[in-house]
Amino acid sequence: MKKLIILIFAVVLIYSCEEIISVPDISEDFIVLIAPADDTVLEDTNVTFSWEEIEFADQYQIQVAQPNFANANQVVLDTILGDSVQSFRSFSTVLPPNMYQWRVRGLNDNFQTDYTTQSFKVDTLQSDIDISDQVVTTIAPVNNAEITAGTISFNWEALTNATMYQLQIAYPDFQAPIQIVRDTLITTPLYTTTLESNDYQWRVKAINMSSETAYTTQSLSVIDDMMDLSDQTVEIIAPEDGFETSETMVNLSWQGIEEATLYRIIITDLSDNSVFLEQTVTTTDITIEFVSGMYSWAVRAENDTQNTPYTEQTITIL
Template structure:
């Protein structure tokens, strides 16, 4: 039993080393395989909107998705060649024969491609659904000028865009309602709200189903003005000096500026400095008088007003 304890410790140490090494040495994925899920091989469909889906590969960071027509042996058209992080990608295609393939990648290796094929047959647009592009669902923006865009739908001549702030409860009272032949439309957002948007395609004889409804939040409200706490203005402070301020409710980060005694020239090239904390340690020249102020910035870039301008003398 006395000899078993060191042996257990050796095993535990080896496991720790092997586990820890994985964090620093990226595993090779070249011998792994991507398993495609949908569309399955030889699928025949009348749906123009397709969702490409495959099983995640362990230690993969991204996936290379390619779609061609009619196949990779005799390629007439390259439809898609994109590098993405998730293991699913939505796209709208015209009727035709297609092959698609995926490989997994990380920083140092990649798998072989896995390939599959499918066919899309022509159908009335009333059986179809428009796929929305941007803004992404549940995104937040500080820009009052928002471009809404969607993918082309085969057979469509125009697109009907609706935007609302009440979940389309009353289609007679919408925030925005427009028909356009284009695949995007720029709309000014006027109030801080959650906006719902959807699109359907039209031609002379039919109209498609409405797209899925997506949300975008417009937030133009900046964080509150920052309140400085220490040091008090006009004091002599021992170097290094810890500058502190109160947290602002919606702040994601803070911008601190320290000025020379003229109150306008940054103390050094590092200022203004961006911080996620509510304090900063400053080392200055003894006897020098400096000024400082802070402002808050939220997660989407709204910038609050600067705090009061305080000063102290380094001692």
């Protein structure tokens, strides 16, 4: 009886070993990726990944990282696909515009291949988006600004789906131009040039492959000499330095400076030196709602190219 048990155990063991040995080793096989091809640019967010089948692989693991696996901000996909009778494997998903790497490896019960990796980019066509109803918002120079002759920076807010901008500068204006002094296409929302003293208008529009916005137009005057604000000081009128009050609504006021186009106010909470408020105004006063505490407040005058030093005082809200 004992010999029979040993014989049965040996048969089972041999059969089990044969089963293990019969699982083919695929570790030296190589996954051939079909699509997306390496370094391709896709214009659609619907992405289908496909690769060639390798013999004796029962499953495939696919991973997608953004922007790549070496410096992954995010692994956006990690899944294992089961058996299929197809001669290749595929998987579809939706990915937003960005840089990506994807990789696949084959698996069976005992072995796995190395990953095969490729890169691609999703970049939806901007030219298909109509921007004709959008407006370019200018930042500087502000409308009717007076600027000292010399280097002047024109800038505006970038417009989504624009691929370039056309900027023009006319003397004295576009209604009756004596000269178009600048007419240029640029890809960034910033243009720097030099202008002589004169009255001008400048305008900018956004463009892509299929549409463009209307021009946004502003006026400016370039003068030979502007008073140097850095040599001037804003004189605070009220409240007096070290003022204490139980009122939470406090009006801060100061003397205006002729060449200033705005005033910048910074209020600091002295308990932790954090900024309680930073704001710009075109008037010479501002009403602030405080909470109890001790504050410093500072004001300076600014124009497009210069500013005064800050004038600073303290105030306590009881």
